[in-house]
Amino acid sequence: MCEKPSERVCPTCSSEQVIRNGSVHNGKPKYQCKSCGRQFVINPTNSPVSEETKHLIDRLLLERISLRGIARVTQVSWSWLQDYVNQKLARTPRQVKVSENPRSKLIVECDEMWSFVDSKKNEVYIWLAIDRNTRQVVGCFIGDRTRKSARKFWESLPAIYQHNAIAYTDFWQAYKTVILPNNHRAVGKETGLTNHVERLNNTFRQRVSRLVRESLSFSKKLNNHIGAIWYFIHGYNAELD
Template structure:
């Protein structure tokens, strides 16, 4: 699991992509867009509960330490390299995840929609044009 920073409008209006990948397939299994709070992490955790995950690999952010069972939680860079690479890909594909450009978000709803569409397209092969 990891969280990725972005913003809407101004840098003070931070928006975070919380996501989890399957370590063996490198596929996003769940994601939440929100603030960098325990509440946003708990939303992600709720989405992951039905999957019966036995081990969580994260960085040292406090929300993970406070909310994951110690025996299932491993902190460190060794097993988070795949998700960090995925973060880099997302930043490359969607510039609004990196900095203010001509394509930055002015509305949280648009910001979340664009990121959600990318994840659905890249990770799950869902083509929104197929539904028109």
């Protein structure tokens, strides 16, 4: 059935100056407004995703639910969700903000957590540092387990932590090359001095589906893997504020 002329109205500016502009994947005709440039379909099959649904998706991304699971729960298309999440992860800041006037002595606990991208042969380590007093993540780098990555990890911490914090780590040699000797404390797990960051590793694996060891929800692209980790970090820190 052909559309009535009155139906060919731009949904953005209400102009009737619209022209035929091809068709969409299901064969429906697509139009373009000559006044504002908006392209649209009359009576589209898929309605726009509401802001309420987007906010729900944002919260679900902080839980151990696969993207396909989120698509089923929120009843959005898989292709739309993938594009939405990719854009959100790309915009996620790769650094935390902290107060420049700490209320107490700065102490951080550091550790590395194994993960992979696309294949278990492609190992990717997540270097984490948390403030012992606030329990918030203050530094993170995702890469290999070399000294170069250790350097980038330490540089991810705010300057006030790099220069003033006492840092407790395991005995991985790379830490010695980046942390000031007077500020570095290499300790074993039996001391309990890195308990908080080790517990955080478990929290990551419990709540980030990409980090579950036996899962089909693993990342296929490094950029998305990095973005997902940082997205969770910002959400986790916000819960502790």
